[in-house]
Amino acid sequence: MVRISAIHAGEVSPGLVRCSGWVKTHRQSKNVSFIELTDGSSVAGVQLVLDPKLSSYASVAGEISTGASITCEGELRASPGKGQKFEIEVSSLSLIGSADQEQYPLQKKGHSLEFLREHLHLRSRSNTIGAVLRVRSELSFAVHEFFRDRGFLYLHSPIISTSDCEGAGEVFRVTTLPIEDPSFSGKGIDYQQDFFGEKAGLTVSGQLQAEAVALSHTNCYTFGPTFRSENSNTTRHLAEFWMIEPEMAFCALEGNIAVAQDFVQYLAKSVLERCHDDIAFLSKRDWVKYDLEELIRHVGESDYEVLDYGEAIAALEGASRSFEFPVQWGMDLQAEHERYLTEEHVKKPVFVVNYPAAIKAFYMRSRDDEPETVSAMDLLVPRLGELIGGSQREERLDRLTARMEEMGLSLEEYSWYLDLRRYGSVPHSGFGLGFERLLMYFTGMQNIRDVIAFPRYPGHAKG
Amino acid sequence: MVRISAIHAGEVSPGLVRCSGWVKTHRQSKNVSFIELTDGSSVAGVQLVLDPKLSSYASVAGEISTGASITCEGELRASPGKGQKFEIEVSSLSLIGSADQEQYPLQKKGHSLEFLREHLHLRSRSNTIGAVLRVRSELSFAVHEFFRDRGFLYLHSPIISTSDCEGAGEVFRVTTLPIEDPSFSGKGIDYQQDFFGEKAGLTVSGQLQAEAVALSHTNCYTFGPTFRSENSNTTRHLAEFWMIEPEMAFCALEGNIAVAQDFVQYLAKSVLERCHDDIAFLSKRDWVKYDLEELIRHVGESDYEVLDYGEAIAALEGASRSFEFPVQWGMDLQAEHERYLTEEHVKKPVFVVNYPAAIKAFYMRSRDDEPETVSAMDLLVPRLGELIGGSQREERLDRLTARMEEMGLSLEEYSWYLDLRRYGSVPHSGFGLGFERLLMYFTGMQNIRDVIAFPRYPGHAKG
Numbered sequence: 017m018v019r020i021s022a023i024h025a026g027e028v029s030p031g032l033v034r035c036s037g038w039v040k041t042h043r044q045s046k047n048v049s050f051i052e053l054t055d056g057s058s059v060a061g062v063q064l065v066l067d068p069k070l071s072s073y074a075s076v077a078g079e080i081s082t083g084a085s086i087t088c089e090g091e092l093r094a095s096p097g098k099g100q101k102f103e104i105e106v107s108s109l110s111l112i113g114s115a116d117q118e119q120y121p122l123q124k125k126g127h128s129l130e131f132l133r134e135h136l137h138l139r140s141r142s143n144t145i146g147a148v149l150r151v152r153s154e155l156s157f158a159v160h161e162f163f164r165d166r167g168f169l170y171l172h173s174p175i176i177s178t179s180d181c182e183g184a185g186e187v188f189r190v191t192t193l194p195i196e197d198p199s200f201s202g203k204g205i206d207y208q209q210d211f212f213g214e215k216a217g218l219t220v221s222g223q224l225q226a227e228a229v230a231l232s233h234t235n236c237y238t239f240g241p242t243f244r245s246e247n248s249n250t251t252r253h254l255a256e257f258w259m260i261e262p263e264m265a266f267c268a269l270e271g272n273i274a275v276a277q278d279f280v281q282y283l284a285k286s287v288l289e290r291c292h293d294d295i296a297f298l299s300k301r302d303w304v305k306y307d308l309e310e311l312i313r314h315v316g317e318s319d320y321e322v323l324d325y326g327e328a329i330a331a332l333e334g335a336s337r338s339f340e341f342p343v344q345w346g347m348d349l350q351a352e353h354e355r356y357l358t359e360e361h362v363k364k365p366v367f368v369v370n371y372p373a374a375i376k377a378f379y380m381r382s383r384d385d386e387p388e389t390v391s392a393m394d395l396l397v398p399r400l401g402e403l404i405g406g407s408q409r410e411e412r413l414d415r416l417t418a419r420m421e422e423m424g425l426s427l428e429e430y431s432w433y434l435d436l437r438r439y440g441s442v443p444h445s446g447f448g449l450g451f452e453r454l455l456m457y458f459t460g461m462q463n464i465r466d467v468i469a470f471p472r473y474p475g476h477a478k479g
Numbered sequence: 480m481v482r483i484s485a486i487h488a489g490e491v492s493p494g495l496v497r498c499s500g501w502v503k504t505h506r507q508s509k510n511v512s513f514i515e516l517t518d519g520s521s522v523a524g525v526q527l528v529l530d531p532k533l534s535s536y537a538s539v540a541g542e543i544s545t546g547a548s549i550t551c552e553g554e555l556r557a558s559p560g561k562g563q564k565f566e567i568e569v570s571s572l573s574l575i576g577s578a579d580q581e582q583y584p585l586q587k588k589g590h591s592l593e594f595l596r597e598h599l600h601l602r603s604r605s606n607t608i609g610a611v612l613r614v615r616s617e618l619s620f621a622v623h624e625f626f627r628d629r630g631f632l633y634l635h636s637p638i639i640s641t642s643d644c645e646g647a648g649e650v651f652r653v654t655t656l657p658i659e660d661p662s663f664s665g666k667g668i669d670y671q672q673d674f675f676g677e678k679a680g681l682t683v684s685g686q687l688q689a690e691a692v693a694l695s696h697t698n699c700y701t702f703g704p705t706f707r708s709e710n711s712n713t714t715r716h717l718a719e720f721w722m723i724e725p726e727m728a729f730c731a732l733e734g735n736i737a738v739a740q741d742f743v744q745y746l747a748k749s750v751l752e753r754c755h756d757d758i759a760f761l762s763k764r765d766w767v768k769y770d771l772e773e774l775i776r777h778v779g780e781s782d783y784e785v786l787d788y789g790e791a792i793a794a795l796e797g798a799s800r801s802f803e804f805p806v807q808w809g810m811d812l813q814a815e816h817e818r819y820l821t822e823e824h825v826k827k828p829v830f831v832v833n834y835p836a837a838i839k840a841f842y843m844r845s846r847d848d849e850p851e852t853v854s855a856m857d858l859l860v861p862r863l864g865e866l867i868g869g870s871q872r873e874e875r876l877d878r879l880t881a882r883m884e885e886m887g888l889s890l891e892e893y894s895w896y897l898d899l900r901r902y903g904s905v906p907h908s909g910f911g912l913g914f915e916r917l918l919m920y921f922t923g924m925q926n927i928r929d930v931i932a933f934p935r936y937p938g939h940a941k942g
Contacts, residue, residue: 017729019630019697036729037697038903056696057630085903087729112729113874113904120902137688137895138902140695149696153633160623167482167520170616174933175638175681175704176651176719178940188639188653188674190681192708195658195665202663211651211708211718212940218638218653225600225933225942232603233519233612234482234500241638241703245655245674255674256639266480266499266550266575411576432600432942439583439601440501440548441576470637470688477641477675479688479895 018092021057023102024293028092033104035062036087036112038141041124042080044068051080053088056140059147059297063095063103064088076111082124083115083141129466136470136479144301147294148459148467151287155455158286159239159260162279168262169236171229173222178214179429186244187217188255218243223379223446224433226263227409230444231436237262239451247474251463254452256472263446269381269391269408272445273367276395276404277320279449280365284316287458295458304460306399312458314364315397321366323357325389328368331361348375349394354401365397378423380407381443382415393447400457406447413437481555484520486565487756491555496567498525499550499575501604504587505543507531514543516551519603522610522760526558526566527551539574545587546578546604592929599933599942607764610757611922611930614750618918621749622702622723625742631725632699634692636685641677642892649707650680651718681706686842686909687896689726690872693907694899700725702914710937714926717915719935726909732844732854732871735908736830739858739867740783742912743828747779750921758921767923769862775921777827778860784829786820788852791831794824811838812857817864828860841886843870844906845878856910863920869910876900 018033037055049068054061066073073080080086090106097103117123121135122142132139139145160170176190192211194200207215222238229236238261246253262279264271287295288309299308323331332343332353341350349357349368358366370383371392380390391408410416416437417427427434455467465471470479481496500518512531517524529536536543543549553569560566580586584598585605595602602608623633639653655674657663670678685701692699705722725742727734750758751772762771786794795806795816804813812820812831821829833846834855843853858867873879879900880890890897918930928934933942 021630036905038695056632083903085905112906113900113902115902122902137691137898138695140692141903146695149632149634149692152635153627156633156635157623157627160620164616164620167484169519169612170619171612171932172615172619172704172721174719174935174940176706176935176940177933179942188655189658190651190653191658192651193658195652195654195656196668198664198666200665201661202657202659203661205659211710211937212935213938214940216940228600228942229603229612229932232501232601232609241635243639247674256637258635435600437576439576439578439585440546440604442499442548443575469634469692470640472637472639472675474674475676477637477639477677477679479642479691 019057020053020055020060020062023062023092024058024060026101030092030094032089033092034087034089035104037061037085039080039082039084039086041082044077049073049077051086053086054146056146059143059150059293060100063097063100064090064106065103066106066109070106070109072108072110073106076109079111079114081115081117081120083120083122085112086110087112129463133465133471140469143297145466147297148455148461149469151291151294151298151459152455152467154290155283155287155451155458156239158283158290159451162282163237163262167235169229169233171222171226171236171238173219173225173238173240173261175219175241176212176216177219178212178216179224179433186246187220188243188245190216190218220244221259221448222261223263223448226261226446227433227436227444230263230265230446231440231442234265235262249474251465252453254464254468254471254473257464257468258451259448260451261446261448263444265442265444267408267445268443269369269393269445272406272408272447273322273369273393276367276393276406276447277365280395280397280403281316283454284312284458288312288316298459298461301460303462308460311399318364320395321362321364323362323366323368325368325371328353328357331357335360346372346374351401354394354396355399358396358401359398363398365395367393367395369393373419376407378419378425379409379416381410382419391445397457400453403453403457404447404449406445408443408445411437411441411443413441482520483516483518483523483525486525486555487521487523493555493557495552496555497550497552498567500524500548502543502545502547502549504545507540512536512540514549516549519609522606522613522756523563526560526563527553527569528566529569529572533569533572535571535573536569539572542574542577544578544580544583546583546585548575549573550575592926596928596934603932606760608929610760611918611924612932614754614757614761614922615918615930617753618746618750618921619702619914621746621753622914625745626700626725630698632692632696634685634689634699634701636682636688636701636703636724638682638704639675639679640682641675641679642687642896649709650683651706651708653679653681683707684722684911685724686726686911689724689909690896690899690907693726693728693909694903694905697728698725712937714928717927717931717934717936720927720931721914722911723914724909724911726907728905728907730871730908731906732832732856732908735869735871735910736785736832736856739830739856739869739910740828743858743860743866744779746917747775747921751775751779761922761924764923766925771923774862781827783858784825784827786825786829786831788831788834791816791820794820798823809835809837814864817857817859818862821859821864822861826861828858830856830858832856836882839870841882841888842872842879844873845882854908860920863916866916866920867910867912869908871906871908874900874904874906876904
């Protein structure tokens with residue numbers, strides 16, 4: 017069986033071929049019929065040319081409609097028609113499974129992304145979602161390739177955990193307690209009776225565990241699902257999303273910045289090279305009102321700037337435009353500020369570094385010369401804002417415990433994490449990149465629910 | 480900074496190098512001192528040779544003990560000593576982080592795996608777990624490579640789901656309901672108020688979703704965490720484990736068998752080639768009482784047999800030995816039967832196919848000629864038993880709904896899954912391989928808790 021992507025790539029010699037797939041369109045006329053067949057290997061299908069009198073075709077022609085599955089044999093040849101290089105002159109055809117046009121939710125006319133979201137199990141058949149999933153798959157591989165080439169260990173960090181890395185409290189509870197039992201009551205809840213013997217939830221980050229492994233294997237990364245139970249019905253939030261979190265021992269903030277830039281540039285170049293047809297297709301969607309390929313190329317090729325948080329605040333204060341959120345030292349940057357910095361101020365991707373400690377997580381390293389700030393970095397990119405957040409970690413036991421006590425965190429609960437500072441501690445750094453955010457950026461999709469096959473968000477965990 | 484694996488691979492030219500890592504051992508004598516330094520990149524550390532009078536060393540020598548982190552510079556050269564090709568004659572050394580010998584749980588003498596399991600955050604520093612994690616990382620990459628080379632789409636199947644694929648009921652509940660609230664009662668539980676608007680849990684398999692995507696992209700696979708809340712305290716069960724599940728459209732059981740054999744052989748060859756030193760080290764552990772490398776080689780190179788379930792039963796009935804579980808047609812094969820078949824009967828890996836429908840899942844394809852059996856396959860391998868389970872899926876809507884009704888499954892709940900048979904249905908097949916089972920097989924580890932960095936099992940979700 018020949019894959020259609022191989023035909024488009026010119027890897028299949030003209031001659032007899034066998035193809036299987038699903039019908040995109042079927043046009044019948046008196047002398048010749050055409051079927052556009054897809055097998056999901058590329059955004060463009062292959063054109064089948066049929067003689068209406070061909071008996072294996074004529075007997076089922078009425079059932080060959082959008083979504084039906086067929087297998088055919090025929091002669092692959094250069095196409096005289098416009099719009100495709102190759103076509104198959106079919107010599108025999110079998111209908112495998114029909115798709116009743118009265119019932120089949122996906123018609124050839126195409127559907128809104130909102131409509132497709134209500135049919136998750138079928139929407140990978142649409143051109144747009146089909147292309148996005150191919151990009152997602154290719155980029156996943158590029159992620160692994162990048163880190164493996166650089167000697168990073170791939171760590172499967174745990175999904176179920178008793179630690180809440182960000183302390184944000186947006187953790188899904190995981191339980192086998194008989195909460196449906198009519199006699200179950202929150203009054204007598206006893207986590208010792210639960211499966212894990214204590215309160216457990218879904219991880220919000222693999223960072224803390226990645227730190228443990230960086231302190232044995234020097235460089236490691238996670239790439240796995242993470243969770244937030246935030247009740248956000250926006251185009252930018254998912255309850256379940258995939259994160260990439262590298263962690264590097266013997267590495268200060270500068271090294272962290274260098275790896276982050278290399279990483280994003282590697283992925284940008286990879287996606288343009290390996291997903292060219294899909295990106296070209298996606299860049300022409302209605303909702304992409306800018307040059308998508310140029311944007312990716314820019315991120316792949318430009319030299320990124322580094323801006324101190326203080327410089328960033330000064331630049332925002334000096335801006336000739338006004339912001340919704342007033343600018344002052346100590347504030348967290350809002351999307352409008354981030355986009356101004358990267359799009360108008362430096363006009364390229366920019367790392368903002370050395371944020372105020374007060375707005376950052378407990379594990380970030382205090383800066384000796386400016387102790388009210390920490391060695392944090394956020395990568396801001398045009399049209400999106402924050403793509404990566406990272407930091408050098410506080411490796412000094414006394415500073416870390418002082419900071420945790422200040423923030424009211426339990427030293428007991430984090431005792432294992434503190435051990436990493438007690439025994440063979442080293443300067444180390446890492447960052448996190450939300451894979452779906454990157455995919456939105458590279459595919460031009462506007463809603464995060466459309467860059468993962470089965471999105472999870474409030475009210476939605478079916479299929 | 481030079482990685483120690485690069486030194487061992489001969490990729491670093493003799494001359495001045497800079498190395499960082501953790502101390503394995505430190506031997507001092509009057510004229511010369513030795514440190515074995517590791518950075519986690521290989522099972523063997525590098526030997527540092529030190530002049531006790533070197534001032535940067537002498538001033539900290541007392542604190543250089545197992546687990547301490549150091550950075551050094553020195554001359555890389557061929558080693559005159561036995562046991563290593565290279566050594567570094569140190570010209571300067573810095574102690575980065577000490578590891579108080581009174582307190583540090585890991586001593587140079589080594590520790591039992593049981594002891595290490597109580598220190599998950601430190602155990603990746605041990606030679607054994609360190610090696611296992613490297614093998615895990617390399618094999619993960621090989622998995623992606625295998626499928627990508629063959630045009631399979633990598634699918635991130637959902638973790639939180641309302642479907643229970645196997646219908647086994649061993650699902651962890653995921654909730655944001657205020658179950659700790661004293662006024663919360665199971666009597667009034669209302670899943671409409673829960674985050675996802677209905678009862679949701681952690682996935683036990685990505686297969687059903689993979690089927691949906693196979694019906695758009697032809698070939699896809701999942702590789703992600705799956706969960707079982709089975710209260711099993713054994714060496715073979717985890718609550719959280721990683722599964723690989725390929726799914727192929729236009730593919731019957733024979734094609735499924737061919738891919739499964741190719742896959743296992745590819746991984747066996749990869750692990751021997753790419754993890755040679757780690758496998759050689761692991762094969763010498765006390766608990767490995769057989770030739771590990773020979774076993775992997777056998778699985779990588781032998782031609783696998785295919786045995787009908789009926790033939791398997793006949794072979795078991797004809798065996799000259801007795802079994803704990805009596806043999807009769809219709810029974811599920813127990814470990815003792817599986818091992819007899821692969822180790823004694825065929826003496827190589829063997830696919831047992833065409834099992835009785837009654838002992839298999841609802842989605843397996845009924846065989847036309849023997850309707851009491853289904854097109855299922857299990858791959859059995861010597862010393863382990865079942866490594867892979869798979870089947871051709873029932874693609875015929877009428878057969879599938881009849882079977883589901885027979886088994887009391889809700890057609891309404893699986894309505895989306897049935898749609899895959901309503902619209903463009905095709906013959907399709909797939910299988911599942913538990914990644915930790917494979918890792919145990921290839922590393923010789925005897926307890927599944929030792930082949931994943933942070934194992935989750937009853938009473939254990941910390942760190």
